[in-house]
Amino acid sequence: MNQGAKSVSLTRATFAVFSKELRVEFRSFELLTSTIVFALVVVFVFSFAFNPSAADSRRFGAGFLWIALLFASSLMLQPSFTRERTNDTLAALVLAPIDPFAIIAGKLFANFFFLVLVELILLPAFSVLYNVPLLGVIGQLAGVMLLGTFGIATVGTVFAAIASQARMRELLLPLLLVPVVVPLLIACSGATMALLADTPELPLSWVAVMACFDLMFFTAAWLFGGYLLEE
Amino acid sequence: MSASATTTADTGLSISFTDVEKRYGSHVALRRLSLKIAPGEFVALVGANGSGKTTLLRMAALLSRPTSGKIQFQNAIPNSEALAPADIKLHIGMVGHFTMLYDELSAEENLRFFAKLSGLDNPDRIAAEALIPAGLSPRAKDLVRTFSRGMRQRLAIARALLADPSILLLDEPAAGLDREGAAWLAQTLSSLRKTGATVIMSSHGQSEALTLATRAIAMRNGTLIEDSGPNGNARAIIEREAAPITGIWDSAQ
Numbered sequence: 001m002n003q004g005a006k007s008v009s010l011t012r013a014t015f016a017v018f019s020k021e022l023r024v025e026f027r028s029f030e031l032l033t034s035t036i037v038f039a040l041v042v043v044f045v046f047s048f049a050f051n052p053s054a055a056d057s058r059r060f061g062a063g064f065l066w067i068a069l070l071f072a073s074s075l076m077l078q079p080s081f082t083r084e085r086t087n088d089t090l091a092a093l094v095l096a097p098i099d100p101f102a103i104i105a106g107k108l109f110a111n112f113f114f115l116v117l118v119e120l121i122l123l124p125a126f127s128v129l130y131n132v133p134l135l136g137v138i139g140q141l142a143g144v145m146l147l148g149t150f151g152i153a154t155v156g157t158v159f160a161a162i163a164s165q166a167r168m169r170e171l172l173l174p175l176l177l178v179p180v181v182v183p184l185l186i187a188c189s190g191a192t193m194a195l196l197a198d199t200p201e202l203p204l205s206w207v208a209v210m211a212c213f214d215l216m217f218f219t220a221a222w223l224f225g226g227y228l229l230e231e
Numbered sequence: 232m233s234a235s236a237t238t239t240a241d242t243g244l245s246i247s248f249t250d251v252e253k254r255y256g257s258h259v260a261l262r263r264l265s266l267k268i269a270p271g272e273f274v275a276l277v278g279a280n281g282s283g284k285t286t287l288l289r290m291a292a293l294l295s296r297p298t299s300g301k302i303q304f305q306n307a308i309p310n311s312e313a314l315a316p317a318d319i320k321l322h323i324g325m326v327g328h329f330t331m332l333y334d335e336l337s338a339e340e341n342l343r344f345f346a347k348l349s350g351l352d353n354p355d356r357i358a359a360e361a362l363i364p365a366g367l368s369p370r371a372k373d374l375v376r377t378f379s380r381g382m383r384q385r386l387a388i389a390r391a392l393l394a395d396p397s398i399l400l401l402d403e404p405a406a407g408l409d410r411e412g413a414a415w416l417a418q419t420l421s422s423l424r425k426t427g428a429t430v431i432m433s434s435h436g437q438s439e440a441l442t443l444a445t446r447a448i449a450m451r452n453g454t455l456i457e458d459s460g461p462n463g464n465a466r467a468i469i470e471r472e473a474a475p476i477t478g479i480w481d482s483a484q
Contacts, residue, residue, distance in 0.1 A: 005321045005394035006350035016347045024335045027374075088329035091294050092390070096348035097320040231295040 005097060010105070013098035017106020018113075025114065031076050032114060039072035039122050047129040057130035062192035065126050066185055070152065072122075073115060074174045077156035080107050081164035090164075090229065100226035104157060108221070112153040119145055137195045140202045144195065147210040148188035154217045155180055161228040184213045243270020243397050243427050244304050244314070244322055246291060251300035253286050253453075260286040262453045263300070268431065268446075270397075272461060273424055275444035276433040277472040283453040284433035285328060288400045291431065292325045304398075324396030326404045330387040334376035338367050338386050341375060342393060349394040357393060364419065365389040380407035388416060398429045405438040413439045437473045444469065 008016075025031055046064040050056065084090035093103045123145075127134045134141060156177050163172035191206035246268045253261040261283045268274055276284045289295040290302060293316050304314045304322075325331075332341050339358050346354035346361075362368045365385040375383060384407040391399060399420075405413050417439040420430060424443060434441055447468035449457040457472075459465045 005396075007317060007321065008348060008350040013348060016344065020333070020336070020344050023340070024333060027335045086329075087334065088327050088331050089333055091289075091292075091325070091327055091329075092331035092345065093348070094294055095292055095320060095323060095325055096345065097317060097350060098348055231289065 007097050008102075010099045010102050013096070013102035014105040014109065017093070017103055018109045021107060021110030022113070025110070031079060032117060035072045035076040035114070035118050036121050038075050039068050039118055040125055042068035042071055043122065043126050043129060052130060054131050057132050058196045058198070059193065061126070061130045061132055062189045062196055064130075065122075065192065066148065066189050068122065069115070069119065069149070070178065070181065070185060072118060073152045073156055074177050076114060076118070077111055077153070077160045077177070078163070078170065078173050080111060080157060080160040082160075082169055085164060094229050100229050101222050103229060104161065104221055104225040107160075108153055108157040111157050112150055115149045115153055116146070119149065132196055137200045140200070141192065141195050144188060144191045144202070144207070144210070147207065147214060148184060151184045151188075151210060151214045151217065152177075152181055154214060154221060155184075158217070158221050158225070158228065161225075165231075184210060187213070243429055244306055244319075245269050246398065246429070246431075247303050247305070248287075248290075249301050249303070251290065251297045251302060253283075253290060253295065254298045260453050261290075261297075264455050265300075266448070266455065266458070268429060269461060270429055271424075271427045273420075273430045273443050273445045274432070275441050275447045275465060275469055275473075276431060276450060277441075277447060277469055278435065278450035278456075280435055281452070282435075282450040284435075284450055285402050286453070287450070288325070288402050288431065288433055289327075291398075292323055292400050293319060321394075322397040323400065324391035324394065324398070325400040325402075326384075326387050326391045327402050328406075330375075330383045331390065332375050332383060332386055335374065337372050337374055338362060338378070339371040341386065342390060345390050346393050351394060361389045361393055362386075364415075366415070381409050381412050384408050385412060385415070388419065392419070392423070395426070396428060399423060399431070401430065401432040401440075403434055404432060405434065405440060416440050417443065434473055437469065441469050441473065442466075447472075 043064065052060060081090065094100065123134060126132065159173055159176040163169045163176065166172050187206045187209035191203055194201055194203050248264050248266045251261060251264045252259065264287065276287065278284055286295065290297055304319045336344065339362065342358035342361050343354045346357045351357050359371065362371050365388065367382060367386055370382070375386065378386065388404060404416055408416060420440050420443055424430065432440060444465045446461050447459045447465035448455060449468050449472040457468055459468050
């Protein structure tokens with residue numbers, strides 16, 4: 001008996017959960033479609049509400065972009081754990097002989113991947129609507145976007161796990177997520193604004209803030225993630 | 232499924248609950264329960280809805296932490312240390328109230344995914360083989376959301392048995408099964424018993440699988456009210472406490 005079951009390494013378990021998340025999402029495209037549409041609508045509405053000139057876009061566009069991404073993220077991250085509760089599949093994951101952090105990490109990387117896909121569609125639209133050329137700074141901008149997105153995905157995934165156990169789960173995630181990511185949002189907006197300026201530059205101080213934020217919350221998720229999954 | 236014929240006492244695990252209590256806010260789901268289940272026992276947990284059966288099973292599966300008291304798993308080697316949670320999970324299979332399956336994945340994909348998480352070698356083969364006794368091979372590629380309740384339940388049972396667990400926790404496993412499915416479940420559990428696995432099965436109503444029980448525990452309002460013990464009259468408790476729904480008693484039992 002029990003000849004087959006054995007502990008699975010964190011990397012393999014994380015990859016298995018990550019692959020499952022992608023497979024489930026690419027079957028329906030439910031989250032991606034709604035998130036992309038929502039992010040585009042926010043950017044579109046800001047564009048028409050403020051009708052920014054090129055100079056305005058360089059000053060405020062970065063903020064609009066990150067606010068759109070943050071709102072879209074909370075929409076995307078919400079079902080990350082709640083849909084595991086529909087058939088109690090979360091229990092099956094927790095019951096598996098794996099490090100519980102693999103469940104958090106697999107979902108975190110999948111959410112990060114989905115958000116990057118959203119940004120790939122959002123950025124060209126943003127460039128056109130706000131008349132901001134991005135091609136000249138695309139490499140540096142990609143770095144900023146990836147760091148910021150990883151931070152949002154990390155905090156959002158952890159809080160989605162917490163919120164999924166609460167009664168008011170639909171309301172709880174944005175309430176938890178937005179205040180906590182404010183420092184990250186300031187750094188992301190600051191770095192993006194500097195890249196959109198007439199003479200683009202990448203302020204390393206903002207990059208350091210983003211990297212520290214990501215590292216701090218990823219480590220916290222690693223250390224305490226297992227407790228989030230207990231009843 | 233690759234059920235091997237290793238005998239119980241060498242490989243099985245005992246589970247002991249000592250003064251275990253579980254509260255959800257002011258609601259007490261389980262009150263100071265003390266119980267020891269030996270390797271190879273087939274325990275029927277009977278009682279009405281809300282009696283604490285599911286809470287007990289979820290705590291035994293380490294899905295839920297007791298508010299007070301402790302749960303220990305120990306192998307049959309005298310004076311051995313209690314096992315760590317990571318080791319215990321290698322030995323547990325569970326069928327819950329819900330199917331624990333992904334509706335957006337096919338039957339085969341579900342089993343392959345959980346086989347991978349259980350560290351099983353060759354998950355593709357294991358998934359395909361596990362579908363055969365459940366009678367789901369022809370629907371292997373179909374999404375679970377297209378399955379009937381009974382088919383989902385068969386698949387849930389196949390998932391729980393993937394890694395040949397030495398402890399099988401079943402929460403109303405006959406729910407949704409038709410007569411044929413209930414017979415398949417009873418036959419599967421009968422085979423599993425021969426391998427020495429410990430089975431704890433909850434039910435609020437009688438079912439064919441309950442006839443296999445060697446011990447019955449009745450619960451009410453979170454309290455253990457009666458325990459036949461390993462050698463007691465399990466059937467008397469089951470007949471008294473479990474509602475007669477699909478009772479098919481085997482006269483040989």
